[in-house]
Amino acid sequence: MFIGLDLGTSGLKGVLIDEAQRVLAEATAPLTVSRPQEGWSEQSPADWIAAAEAVLDALAAHGLSAVRGIGLSGQMHGATLLDAKDEVLRPCILWNDTRAHVEAAELDRDPMFRRLSGNIVFPGFTAPKLLWVARHEPRMRERVARVLLPKDYLRLWLTGDHVAEMSDAAGTSWLDTGARDWSDDLLAATGLSRANMPRLVEGSEVSGTVRPVLAARWGMGNSVVVAGGGGDNAAAGVGVGVVRAGEAFVSLGTSGVLFAANDGYHPDPASAVHTFCHALPRTWHQMGVILAATDALNWYARLVGAEASALTGELESLRPPGKTVFLPYLGGERTPLNSASVRGAFTGLEHATDRSAATRAVLEGVTFAIRDCRDALAATGTRLESLLAVGGGSRSDYWLRLIATALGVPVQLPVAGDFGGAFGAARLALMASTGAGAESATLPAIARVIEPDTTLTDAMDAGHARFRAAQDALKDLT
Structure with missing residues (x-):
C-alpha cells in the first residue's frame, strides 16, 4: 500500500491506495490562514504537523502495516524559515501573500532571474520573501539557517532529512529550471547559498525513510520510503496521468x-x-x-x-x-x-x-x-x-x-x-518504492x-x- 499526503492551504488530504492504484481510504484535516495585515497570508508549520497526524490517525484505522511508501504534495512557494536547530523562526509566508511585491519587482528587473529560472519573479514566489524578511525583520533573517517549502517541512518531520524536489523548487526563483539544480548566482542575489537549501531529488525518487518512532506509532514497517513528491499542480498532473x-x-x-x-x-x-x-x-x-x-x-x-x-x-x-x-x-x-x-x-x-x-x-x-x-x-x-x-x-x-x-x-x-494532488503523491510513492516509471501514471x-x-x-x-x-x-x- 502507498500513502499520498497533499498539504493544501485550507486543509491536508491523505489517500491510501493499493498496488493496483485503487483508493482504499481517504481523510482530511482542516487548516486556517492567518492574515495579520492586508496582503499577508501565513500559517504555522506546527498546524501542518497536527493535520498530518490527524490524517494518518484516520488512515491507520484501515491498517498501515503493508504501507511501503509515502508521497508528498502541497502548496508551493511558501517560505518556511528554520534556525540551525531546525526550529521554526516565524509563521510560513504563503504563496498568496503579496507583501514582497517591491522585492519581486526588484529581482525581476535583473535579467538573470528570468534567464535561469525560466519565469517571471512573482510576489508569491519564495525568493522575494527572503529579501522582505531581510529588510523588515533583520534580526530574524540573521538566524535563518535553512529555507524549506511547506511540504518539505512535513518531510523533515517524517524523515529528519532536508530534501526538496524539482517541481516545487522551480517555483522559488532559485532553481536553474533547465539544469534542474539550484543556481548559486540566484541564491547569492538574495544572500543565500546551497548550505541554506535542501538537497534535491526527483519526485519519483526516494528522499528518505520514515523515522522509526513515527513508523511504530502508525503500525508501519521500519523501511517505509518517502518519495520526493511534487508541487500541487505537478502532483495533480501525475494524478490525472x-x-x-x-x-x-x-x-x-x-x-x-x-x-x-x-x-x-x-x-x-x-x-x-x-x-x-x-x-x-x-x-x-x-x-x-x-x-x-x-x-x-x-x-x-x-x-x-x-x-x-x-x-x-x-x-x-x-x-x-x-x-x-x-x-x-x-x-x-x-x-x-x-x-x-x-x-x-x-x-x-x-x-x-x-x-x-x-x-x-x-x-x-x-x-x-x-x-x-x-x-x-x-x-x-x-x-x-x-x-x-x-x-x-x-x-x-x-x-x-x-x-x-x-x-x-x-x-x-x-x-x-x-485524481488530484494526494492521488498523484501516492502514485509517486509507488514509483519510488517499486522503481516503476511514468508508465504507471496512466490516464484515468x-x-x-x-x-x-x-x-x-x-x-x-x-x-x-x-x-x-x-x-x-x-x-x-x-
Missing part, C-alpha cells in the same frame, strides 16, 4: 489552469507562462493561469440573483459567440497579461442582450482567456494533443463543448473520482469525449478576435 508531451488538462475551478506536460524545456517568461520541472525525471510542464474561471461565473450569478448551475442549465445547443464580450479580469490576470491592476468588463451590450446571452458571454470570456493561455503555450512549441477537463466547471456540458470548439481539441471527461478511465463543433470554428475565431480587441481597449484604459 498528464506526464507525456502532448498531454494536458484544463482545471475549471475558482481560477483556471491550462497544464501541459513537456519533454523539453521551453520557457517564455514574457508571456507569464509558468515553466516548471515536472515531478518525473527529464520532464517539464507549463501552465497558463487565469485568476477567475468559475469565480467569474459565480460573480455573475450573484449579480443576477441566480444559481450558477441554473444559468448554465438554461443553455442548450452551442451557438456562435454574440456581440456581447466579457473580459473575466475581476481581480487582475496572470497569463498572458501579468497585471494585478487590470479589471473586467462587459462590452457590446445591446437591447437583445438577455440573461442567457450574458451567461454565454461570461463562459465565452473565460474560454477565450484559456485560449490565450493555449496560444501562449503554443508560442513556446508546446502542443496539446489531448485535453482532460477537471474541476467544478467541468460539470457544464455547454462549457466543455465551448472549450473543445474554441481550442479545436477534443475534451475528455474522466469518470467520477479524485474516460467517461466520454466531447468533440469540437467544426461548423463553428470560423465563428469562434471571430469571437476570439473581438475578445482580443476588447482586451486591447481595456489595457489602454487601465
Whole structure:
C-alpha cells in the first residue's frame, strides 16, 4: 500500500491506495490562514504537523502495516524559515501573500532571474520573501539557517532529512529550471547559498525513510520510503496521468489552469507562462493561469440573483459567440497579461442582450482567456494533443463543448473520482518504492469525449478576435 499526503492551504488530504492504484481510504484535516495585515497570508508549520497526524490517525484505522511508501504534495512557494536547530523562526509566508511585491519587482528587473529560472519573479514566489524578511525583520533573517517549502517541512518531520524536489523548487526563483539544480548566482542575489537549501531529488525518487518512532506509532514497517513528491499542480498532473508531451488538462475551478506536460524545456517568461520541472525525471510542464474561471461565473450569478448551475442549465445547443464580450479580469490576470491592476468588463451590450446571452458571454470570456493561455503555450512549441477537463466547471456540458470548439481539441471527461494532488503523491510513492516509471501514471478511465463543433470554428475565431480587441481597449484604459 502507498500513502499520498497533499498539504493544501485550507486543509491536508491523505489517500491510501493499493498496488493496483485503487483508493482504499481517504481523510482530511482542516487548516486556517492567518492574515495579520492586508496582503499577508501565513500559517504555522506546527498546524501542518497536527493535520498530518490527524490524517494518518484516520488512515491507520484501515491498517498501515503493508504501507511501503509515502508521497508528498502541497502548496508551493511558501517560505518556511528554520534556525540551525531546525526550529521554526516565524509563521510560513504563503504563496498568496503579496507583501514582497517591491522585492519581486526588484529581482525581476535583473535579467538573470528570468534567464535561469525560466519565469517571471512573482510576489508569491519564495525568493522575494527572503529579501522582505531581510529588510523588515533583520534580526530574524540573521538566524535563518535553512529555507524549506511547506511540504518539505512535513518531510523533515517524517524523515529528519532536508530534501526538496524539482517541481516545487522551480517555483522559488532559485532553481536553474533547465539544469534542474539550484543556481548559486540566484541564491547569492538574495544572500543565500546551497548550505541554506535542501538537497534535491526527483519526485519519483526516494528522499528518505520514515523515522522509526513515527513508523511504530502508525503500525508501519521500519523501511517505509518517502518519495520526493511534487508541487500541487505537478502532483495533480501525475494524478490525472498528464506526464507525456502532448498531454494536458484544463482545471475549471475558482481560477483556471491550462497544464501541459513537456519533454523539453521551453520557457517564455514574457508571456507569464509558468515553466516548471515536472515531478518525473527529464520532464517539464507549463501552465497558463487565469485568476477567475468559475469565480467569474459565480460573480455573475450573484449579480443576477441566480444559481450558477441554473444559468448554465438554461443553455442548450452551442451557438456562435454574440456581440456581447466579457473580459473575466475581476481581480487582475496572470497569463498572458501579468497585471494585478487590470479589471473586467462587459462590452457590446445591446437591447437583445438577455440573461442567457450574458451567461454565454461570461463562459465565452473565460474560454477565450484559456485560449490565450493555449496560444501562449503554443508560442513556446508546446502542443496539446489531448485535453482532460477537471474541476467544478467541468460539470457544464455547454462549457466543455465551448472549450473543445474554441481550442479545436477534443475534451475528455474522466469518470467520477479524485485524481488530484494526494492521488498523484501516492502514485509517486509507488514509483519510488517499486522503481516503476511514468508508465504507471496512466490516464484515468474516460467517461466520454466531447468533440469540437467544426461548423463553428470560423465563428469562434471571430469571437476570439473581438475578445482580443476588447482586451486591447481595456489595457489602454487601465
